[in-house]
Amino acid sequence: MTAATYSTILYHVKEGIASLVFNRQEVLNAFNDRMSEEVYVALRHAARDENTRCVIITGAGKAFCAGQDLGSRNVADFDGELHLGESVRERYNPIIQLIRTMDKPVVAALNGVAAGAGCSIALACDLRLASTKANLIQAFVRIGAAPDSGSSFFLPRLVGLGRATELLFLGDKINAVEAERWGLVNRVAEPEAFDALVQDYAHRLSQAPTRAIALAKRALNQAMDTDLTTTLEHEAWMQELAGRSSDYAEGVRAFTEKRPPVYTGK
Numbered sequence: 001m002t003a004a005t006y007s008t009i010l011y012h013v014k015e016g017i018a019s020l021v022f023n024r025q026e027v028l029n030a031f032n033d034r035m036s037e038e039v040y041v042a043l044r045h046a047a048r049d050e051n052t053r054c055v056i057i058t059g060a061g062k063a064f065c066a067g068q069d070l071g072s073r074n075v076a077d078f079d080g081e082l083h084l085g086e087s088v089r090e091r092y093n094p095i096i097q098l099i100r101t102m103d104k105p106v107v108a109a110l111n112g113v114a115a116g117a118g119c120s121i122a123l124a125c126d127l128r129l130a131s132t133k134a135n136l137i138q139a140f141v142r143i144g145a146a147p148d149s150g151s152s153f154f155l156p157r158l159v160g161l162g163r164a165t166e167l168l169f170l171g172d173k174i175n176a177v178e179a180e181r182w183g184l185v186n187r188v189a190e191p192e193a194f195d196a197l198v199q200d201y202a203h204r205l206s207q208a209p210t211r212a213i214a215l216a217k218r219a220l221n222q223a224m225d226t227d228l229t230t231t232l233e234h235e236a237w238m239q240e241l242a243g244r245s246s247d248y249a250e251g252v253r254a255f256t257e258k259r260p261p262v263y264t265g266k
Protein backbone atom coordinates (compact mmCIF):
# COMPACT_ATOMS: atom_id res chain seq x y z
CA MET A 1 0.00 0.00 0.00
CA THR A 2 1.39 3.43 -0.93
CA ALA A 3 0.13 7.00 -0.57
CA ALA A 4 -1.31 6.65 -4.07
CA THR A 5 -3.55 3.77 -3.01
CA TYR A 6 -4.92 5.26 0.21
CA SER A 7 -8.67 5.73 -0.08
CA THR A 8 -9.66 6.67 3.49
CA ILE A 9 -6.82 8.94 4.50
CA LEU A 10 -4.64 11.63 2.96
CA TYR A 11 -0.92 11.44 3.59
CA HIS A 12 1.93 13.68 2.57
CA VAL A 13 5.36 14.74 3.78
CA LYS A 14 6.71 18.26 3.45
CA GLU A 15 9.75 19.84 5.07
CA GLY A 16 10.20 17.01 7.56
CA ILE A 17 6.53 17.03 8.61
CA ALA A 18 4.26 14.09 7.76
CA SER A 19 0.54 14.91 7.73
CA LEU A 20 -1.92 12.05 8.12
CA VAL A 21 -5.51 13.20 7.55
CA PHE A 22 -8.51 10.99 8.35
CA ASN A 23 -10.80 11.36 5.35
CA ARG A 24 -14.20 9.67 5.63
CA GLN A 25 -16.12 12.86 6.06
CA GLU A 26 -19.61 11.40 5.52
CA VAL A 27 -19.23 9.52 8.85
CA LEU A 28 -17.16 12.16 10.66
CA ASN A 29 -13.98 10.24 9.77
CA ALA A 30 -15.05 7.12 11.68
CA PHE A 31 -12.84 4.04 11.34
CA ASN A 32 -13.78 1.15 9.08
CA ASP A 33 -11.41 -1.80 8.54
CA ARG A 34 -9.78 -0.16 5.55
CA MET A 35 -9.04 3.05 7.44
CA SER A 36 -7.44 1.27 10.38
CA GLU A 37 -5.20 -0.59 7.95
CA GLU A 38 -4.25 2.56 6.06
CA VAL A 39 -3.56 4.54 9.23
CA TYR A 40 -1.27 1.78 10.46
CA VAL A 41 0.60 1.56 7.16
CA ALA A 42 1.03 5.34 6.93
CA LEU A 43 2.27 5.60 10.52
CA ARG A 44 4.73 2.78 9.94
CA HIS A 45 5.97 4.59 6.87
CA ALA A 46 6.36 7.82 8.88
CA ALA A 47 8.24 5.94 11.61
CA ARG A 48 10.74 4.54 9.10
CA ASP A 49 11.05 7.52 6.76
CA GLU A 50 14.34 9.36 7.30
CA ASN A 51 12.84 12.58 5.92
CA THR A 52 10.08 12.65 8.53
CA ARG A 53 10.89 14.29 11.86
CA CYS A 54 7.39 15.05 13.11
CA VAL A 55 3.92 13.57 12.46
CA ILE A 56 0.64 15.47 12.53
CA ILE A 57 -2.65 13.54 12.71
CA THR A 58 -5.81 15.48 11.89
CA GLY A 59 -9.22 15.12 10.24
CA ALA A 60 -10.66 16.40 6.97
CA GLY A 61 -13.85 18.44 7.14
CA LYS A 62 -15.56 19.25 10.41
CA ALA A 63 -14.49 16.28 12.58
CA PHE A 64 -11.24 14.82 13.87
CA CYS A 65 -12.59 11.25 14.17
CA ALA A 66 -15.83 9.74 15.53
CA GLY A 67 -14.18 6.44 16.54
CA GLN A 68 -15.36 3.10 15.28
CA ASP A 69 -17.74 3.21 12.29
CA LEU A 70 -20.87 1.90 13.98
CA GLY A 71 -22.35 1.03 10.60
CA SER A 72 -19.65 -1.58 9.96
CA ARG A 73 -21.15 -5.03 9.98
CA ASN A 74 -18.49 -6.59 12.19
CA VAL A 75 -19.28 -4.24 15.10
CA ALA A 76 -23.02 -3.70 14.62
CA ASP A 77 -24.40 -7.11 13.81
CA PHE A 78 -27.02 -7.66 16.51
CA ASP A 79 -27.80 -11.24 15.53
CA GLY A 80 -24.36 -12.74 15.09
CA GLU A 81 -21.75 -13.53 17.71
CA LEU A 82 -19.49 -10.50 17.83
CA HIS A 83 -15.79 -10.72 18.55
CA LEU A 84 -15.04 -7.12 19.40
CA GLY A 85 -11.85 -8.07 21.26
CA GLU A 86 -10.39 -9.33 18.02
CA SER A 87 -11.32 -6.09 16.26
CA VAL A 88 -9.61 -4.01 18.96
CA ARG A 89 -6.55 -6.24 19.13
CA GLU A 90 -5.98 -6.39 15.40
CA ARG A 91 -7.06 -2.93 14.25
CA TYR A 92 -6.62 -0.36 17.01
CA ASN A 93 -3.97 -1.70 19.38
CA PRO A 94 -1.21 -1.79 16.72
CA ILE A 95 -1.91 1.89 15.91
CA ILE A 96 -1.66 2.90 19.57
CA GLN A 97 1.54 0.89 20.05
CA LEU A 98 3.08 2.46 16.96
CA ILE A 99 2.25 6.01 18.02
CA ARG A 100 3.83 5.40 21.43
CA THR A 101 6.92 3.55 20.23
CA MET A 102 7.85 5.58 17.16
CA ASP A 103 10.97 7.62 17.80
CA LYS A 104 9.33 10.83 16.55
CA PRO A 105 6.87 13.31 18.03
CA VAL A 106 3.25 12.69 17.03
CA VAL A 107 0.82 15.59 17.37
CA ALA A 108 -2.98 15.28 17.27
CA ALA A 109 -4.43 18.42 15.65
CA LEU A 110 -8.03 18.33 16.83
CA ASN A 111 -9.92 20.29 14.20
CA GLY A 112 -13.32 19.00 15.40
CA VAL A 113 -14.96 16.27 17.45
CA ALA A 114 -12.85 13.33 18.69
CA ALA A 115 -15.02 10.48 19.99
CA GLY A 116 -14.49 6.89 21.13
CA ALA A 117 -11.38 5.35 19.64
CA GLY A 118 -10.81 8.65 17.78
CA CYS A 119 -10.39 10.30 21.16
CA SER A 120 -8.18 7.43 22.38
CA ILE A 121 -5.85 7.93 19.43
CA ALA A 122 -5.57 11.63 20.27
CA LEU A 123 -4.75 10.75 23.90
CA ALA A 124 -2.01 8.37 22.78
CA CYS A 125 -0.29 11.13 20.78
CA ASP A 126 2.57 13.06 22.35
CA LEU A 127 0.80 16.44 22.13
CA ARG A 128 -2.75 17.61 21.45
CA LEU A 129 -3.65 20.94 19.86
CA ALA A 130 -7.32 21.84 19.60
CA SER A 131 -9.49 24.27 17.67
CA THR A 132 -12.27 25.78 19.77
CA LYS A 133 -14.57 23.82 17.42
CA ALA A 134 -13.22 20.55 18.86
CA ASN A 135 -14.88 18.40 21.52
CA LEU A 136 -13.55 15.28 23.18
CA ILE A 137 -15.97 12.48 24.06
CA GLN A 138 -15.23 9.16 25.72
CA ALA A 139 -18.26 7.88 23.82
CA PHE A 140 -17.83 4.20 24.66
CA VAL A 141 -20.32 4.14 27.53
CA ARG A 142 -22.96 5.87 25.38
CA ILE A 143 -23.21 2.72 23.25
CA GLY A 144 -22.63 0.21 26.03
CA ALA A 145 -19.02 -0.40 25.04
CA ALA A 146 -15.95 -0.49 27.25
CA PRO A 147 -13.03 1.94 26.86
CA ASP A 148 -10.40 0.75 24.42
CA SER A 149 -7.40 1.84 22.36
CA GLY A 150 -5.53 2.94 25.47
CA SER A 151 -8.09 5.33 26.97
CA SER A 152 -8.06 3.68 30.38
CA PHE A 153 -4.25 4.00 30.38
CA PHE A 154 -3.79 7.55 29.12
CA LEU A 155 -6.83 9.30 30.57
CA PRO A 156 -5.99 8.88 34.28
CA ARG A 157 -2.37 9.76 33.55
CA LEU A 158 -3.45 13.00 31.85
CA VAL A 159 -6.31 14.16 34.07
CA GLY A 160 -6.17 12.02 37.23
CA LEU A 161 -8.31 9.11 38.31
CA GLY A 162 -11.35 11.13 39.44
CA ARG A 163 -11.81 13.01 36.17
CA ALA A 164 -10.96 9.95 34.09
CA THR A 165 -13.63 7.99 35.90
CA GLU A 166 -16.21 10.71 35.32
CA LEU A 167 -15.40 10.91 31.62
CA LEU A 168 -15.52 7.14 31.16
CA PHE A 169 -18.66 6.57 33.27
CA LEU A 170 -20.73 9.47 31.90
CA GLY A 171 -19.40 9.92 28.35
CA ASP A 172 -19.91 13.69 28.53
CA LYS A 173 -18.68 15.98 25.80
CA ILE A 174 -15.73 18.17 26.93
CA ASN A 175 -15.15 21.30 24.88
CA ALA A 176 -11.64 22.38 23.88
CA VAL A 177 -11.36 25.18 26.43
CA GLU A 178 -12.35 22.92 29.30
CA ALA A 179 -10.11 20.18 27.91
CA GLU A 180 -7.16 22.56 28.08
CA ARG A 181 -8.04 23.46 31.67
CA TRP A 182 -8.15 19.76 32.55
CA GLY A 183 -4.83 19.02 30.82
CA LEU A 184 -6.48 16.89 28.14
CA VAL A 185 -5.10 19.14 25.40
CA ASN A 186 -1.93 21.24 25.37
CA ARG A 187 -3.14 24.34 23.51
CA VAL A 188 -6.37 25.76 22.07
CA ALA A 189 -6.86 28.29 19.29
CA GLU A 190 -9.81 29.92 17.53
CA PRO A 191 -10.52 28.20 14.16
CA GLU A 192 -8.91 31.03 12.16
CA ALA A 193 -5.67 30.74 14.20
CA PHE A 194 -5.66 26.94 14.47
CA ASP A 195 -3.67 26.11 11.32
CA ALA A 196 -0.98 28.58 12.30
CA LEU A 197 -0.76 27.02 15.78
CA VAL A 198 -0.39 23.52 14.31
CA GLN A 199 2.18 24.70 11.75
CA ASP A 200 4.16 26.47 14.44
CA TYR A 201 4.38 23.33 16.58
CA ALA A 202 5.10 21.11 13.59
CA HIS A 203 7.84 23.42 12.35
CA ARG A 204 9.49 23.66 15.77
CA LEU A 205 9.37 19.89 16.24
CA SER A 206 10.71 19.22 12.74
CA GLN A 207 13.71 21.48 13.47
CA ALA A 208 14.35 20.09 16.95
CA PRO A 209 17.02 17.52 17.85
CA THR A 210 14.93 14.51 16.83
CA ARG A 211 17.02 11.94 18.69
CA ALA A 212 16.84 13.85 21.95
CA ILE A 213 13.04 14.03 21.54
CA ALA A 214 12.90 10.29 20.83
CA LEU A 215 14.90 9.63 23.98
CA ALA A 216 12.61 11.89 26.01
CA LYS A 217 9.63 9.99 24.61
CA ARG A 218 11.19 6.65 25.55
CA ALA A 219 11.92 8.03 29.03
CA LEU A 220 8.29 9.16 29.45
CA ASN A 221 6.96 5.81 28.21
CA GLN A 222 9.16 4.04 30.68
CA ALA A 223 8.38 6.41 33.58
CA MET A 224 4.60 6.11 33.08
CA ASP A 225 4.84 2.47 33.85
CA THR A 226 7.50 1.87 36.48
CA ASP A 227 9.14 2.78 39.80
CA LEU A 228 11.62 5.60 40.56
CA THR A 229 14.76 3.44 40.78
CA THR A 230 14.16 1.85 37.37
CA THR A 231 13.26 5.25 35.92
CA LEU A 232 16.46 6.90 37.18
CA GLU A 233 18.57 4.16 35.61
CA HIS A 234 16.58 4.35 32.35
CA GLU A 235 17.07 8.14 32.24
CA ALA A 236 20.81 7.65 32.69
CA TRP A 237 20.81 5.27 29.73
CA MET A 238 18.80 7.70 27.56
CA GLN A 239 21.33 10.43 28.45
CA GLU A 240 24.17 8.12 27.48
CA LEU A 241 22.54 7.69 24.05
CA ALA A 242 21.87 11.44 23.71
CA GLY A 243 25.54 12.15 24.36
CA ARG A 244 26.44 10.10 21.31
CA SER A 245 24.31 12.18 18.89
CA SER A 246 25.58 14.96 16.60
CA ASP A 247 22.70 17.15 17.71
CA TYR A 248 23.95 17.08 21.28
CA ALA A 249 27.40 18.22 20.15
CA GLU A 250 25.76 20.93 18.04
CA GLY A 251 23.51 22.03 20.93
CA VAL A 252 26.42 22.50 23.32
CA ARG A 253 28.61 24.12 20.65
CA ALA A 254 25.86 26.56 19.73
CA PHE A 255 25.37 27.42 23.39
CA THR A 256 29.04 28.18 23.97
CA GLU A 257 29.23 30.14 20.70
CA LYS A 258 26.09 32.08 21.68
CA ARG A 259 24.19 31.29 18.46
CA PRO A 260 20.98 29.32 17.68
CA PRO A 261 21.61 25.59 17.10
CA VAL A 262 20.97 23.94 13.74
CA TYR A 263 19.75 20.40 14.37
CA THR A 264 19.79 17.67 11.75
CA GLY A 265 18.11 14.84 13.66
CA LYS A 266 21.37 12.84 13.64
Ligand code: LHQ
Nearest residue numbers: 026027028030066067068069070071075084115116117139
Ligand atom coordinates in the same frame (compact mmCIF):
# COMPACT_ATOMS: atom_id res chain seq x y z
C1 LHQ B 1 -21.18 8.02 12.27
C2 LHQ B 1 -20.37 7.91 13.41
C3 LHQ B 1 -19.81 6.64 13.72
C4 LHQ B 1 -20.86 5.80 11.82
C5 LHQ B 1 -21.04 9.93 13.27
N1 LHQ B 1 -20.08 5.62 12.90
N2 LHQ B 1 -21.42 6.96 11.48
C6 LHQ B 1 -13.94 -0.38 18.70
C7 LHQ B 1 -14.21 -1.65 18.15
C8 LHQ B 1 -15.34 -2.36 18.35
C9 LHQ B 1 -16.46 -1.99 18.90
C10 LHQ B 1 -16.83 -0.83 19.47
O1 LHQ B 1 -15.97 0.21 19.71
C11 LHQ B 1 -14.77 0.48 19.34
C12 LHQ B 1 -14.25 1.77 19.72
C13 LHQ B 1 -15.15 2.95 19.55
O2 LHQ B 1 -14.75 3.89 18.91
S1 LHQ B 1 -16.68 2.94 20.29
C14 LHQ B 1 -17.30 4.55 20.00
C15 LHQ B 1 -17.84 4.73 18.62
N3 LHQ B 1 -18.22 6.13 18.36
C16 LHQ B 1 -19.30 6.69 18.88
O3 LHQ B 1 -20.05 6.11 19.63
C17 LHQ B 1 -19.58 8.10 18.42
C18 LHQ B 1 -20.84 8.12 17.57
N4 LHQ B 1 -21.10 9.48 17.09
C19 LHQ B 1 -21.63 10.44 17.85
O4 LHQ B 1 -21.92 10.27 19.01
C20 LHQ B 1 -21.88 11.77 17.19
O5 LHQ B 1 -21.91 11.58 15.80
C21 LHQ B 1 -20.81 12.82 17.53
C22 LHQ B 1 -20.97 13.24 19.00
C23 LHQ B 1 -19.40 12.30 17.29
C24 LHQ B 1 -20.99 14.06 16.63
O6 LHQ B 1 -22.32 14.51 16.70
P1 LHQ B 1 -22.90 15.53 15.61
O7 LHQ B 1 -21.93 16.62 15.38
O8 LHQ B 1 -24.27 15.89 16.07
O9 LHQ B 1 -22.93 14.71 14.24
P2 LHQ B 1 -23.98 13.57 13.79
O10 LHQ B 1 -24.25 12.66 14.92
O11 LHQ B 1 -25.15 14.23 13.13
O12 LHQ B 1 -23.11 12.77 12.72
C25 LHQ B 1 -22.98 13.20 11.34
C26 LHQ B 1 -23.02 11.97 10.48
O13 LHQ B 1 -21.94 11.12 10.81
C27 LHQ B 1 -24.29 11.14 10.73
O14 LHQ B 1 -24.66 10.56 9.52
P3 LHQ B 1 -25.91 11.13 8.63
O15 LHQ B 1 -26.00 10.20 7.48
O16 LHQ B 1 -27.10 11.10 9.54
O17 LHQ B 1 -25.48 12.52 8.27
C28 LHQ B 1 -23.82 10.10 11.69
O18 LHQ B 1 -24.59 8.92 11.66
C29 LHQ B 1 -22.43 9.83 11.18
N5 LHQ B 1 -21.56 9.29 12.22
N6 LHQ B 1 -20.31 9.11 14.02
N7 LHQ B 1 -19.00 6.47 14.78
